[in-house]
Amino acid sequence: MAEGQIRKAISGFYYVEHEGQLIQCKSRGVFRLKKINPLVGDTVTYVPDGENDALITDVHPRKSELVRPPIANVDQALLVFSVVEPDMSLRLLDRFLTVIESHQLEPIIYISKEDLADDQTVEANESNLTYYQNIGYTVLRNRGNDDPLLEVLRPYLNDKTTVLAGQSGVGKSTLLNTLLPELDLKTGVISDALGRGKHTTRHVELMEVAGGLVADTPGFSSLDFDHIEKEELRNYFLEISEAGESCKFRGCIHVKEPGCAVKAQVEEGIISESRYKNYLLFLQEIMDRKPRY
Ligand SMILES: Nc1nc2c(ncn2[C@@H]2O[C@H](COP(=O)(O)OP(=O)(O)O)[C@@H](O)[C@H]2O)c(=O)[nH]1
Ligand SMILES: [Mg+2]
Ligand SMILES: [Zn+2]
Numbered sequence: 001m002a003e004g005q006i007r008k009a010i011s012g013f014y015y016v017e018h019e020g021q022l023i024q025c026k027s028r029g030v031f032r033l034k035k036i037n038p039l040v041g042d043t044v045t046y047v048p049d050g051e052n053d054a055l056i057t058d059v060h061p062r063k064s065e066l067v068r069p070p071i072a073n074v075d076q077a078l079l080v081f082s083v084v085e086p087d088m089s090l091r092l093l094d095r096f097l098t099v100i101e102s103h104q105l106e107p108i109i110y111i112s113k114e115d116l117a118d119d120q121t122v123e124a125n126e127s128n129l130t131y132y133q134n135i136g137y138t139v140l141r142n143r144g145n146d147d148p149l150l151e152v153l154r155p156y157l158n159d160k161t162t163v164l165a166g167q168s169g170v171g172k173s174t175l176l177n178t179l180l181p182e183l184d185l186k187t188g189v190i191s192d193a194l195g196r197g198k199h200t201t202r203h204v205e206l207m208e209v210a211g212g213l214v215a216d217t218p219g220f221s222s223l224d225f226d227h228i229e230k231e232e233l234r235n236y237f238l239e240i241s242e243a244g245e246s247c248k249f250r251g252c253i254h255v256k257e258p259g260c261a262v263k264a265q266v267e268e269g270i271i272s273e274s275r276y277k278n279y280l281l282f283l284q285e286i287m288d289r290k291p292r293y
Contacts, residue, residue: 041072080166101236
């Protein structure tokens with residue numbers, strides 16, 4: 001018996017890293033009955049078999065688990081946003097941050113393609129991002145593909161398991177290729193007949209990058225709030241959560257309750273209007289959700 005970490009999964013096979021080698025494994029048939037689904041990122045026990053594939057016999061407890069993409073034991077999400085092509089959307093940023101916070105992952109916001117934007121756009125974007133920095137988020141900016149910023153990013157990846165997230169075309173594969181040139185991932189967006197961006201990245205794989213592990217996946221393929229309750233959402237907006245401690249009512253969800261400290265801070269311009277609007281919008285989305293049986 002030996003222990004290792006699943007680094008990739010392709011058509012029923014798991015590739016388990018053990019002392020620098022990838023061991024091809026199958027999982028025990030009984031896992032299917034017990035509904036145990038080994039995930040990339042899992043630490044597993046396996047039994048080597050001289051001739052055939054090794055057999056995974058045990059999946060160790062996870063510290064985190066994502067469903068889409070299916071991956072375990074992730075620490076943080078590197079959230080890639082481009083200033084242009086596609087344009088930066090604060091609503092999408094807040095949506096990503098909410099989902100990431102709800103999974104207790106640490107977000108790092110990474111801004112690409114500043115070199116393609118005009119000064120005015122870059123400036124407007126910068127002032128928006130300063131707000132996110134002030135409420136406690138790490139924001140890294142990249143002005144071009146060979147920016148020394150990559151050196152700034154490396155320490156954040158060290159010793160961490162990072163999942164990349166962001167819309168198609170923002171520069172996730174480009175970023176990974178720059179960090180790890182031998183990777184040679186396909187970049188660029190190929191459109192299919194329906195005009196949707198087609199992901200060039202197909203399976204989930206953890207790669208050793210800058211002293212840590214990074215997953216190049218299509219990112220969060222779903223950004224819905226199905227797993228979030230309406231009383232929970234306020235916890236995922238850091239500044240709303242902090243201001244909310246001064247609300248008159250303990251259960252205040254900061255909509256129209258009297259003595260709401262969050263609304264007061266929005267009126268004073270301390271909490272950004274766009275963040276609060278997005279909070280209300282997401283709250284509505286959660287409240288409109290059809291009950292599940
Ligand atoms: N000018 C410029 N182009 C970039 C930058 N980052 C990515 N690109 C280009 O944007 C396109 C999409 O990038 P890609 O890495 O495939 O995006 P992904 O879909 O997020 O993996 C490619 O043509 C890249 O060369 C950047 O910072 N500046
Ligand atoms: Mg890509
Ligand atoms: Zn309140």
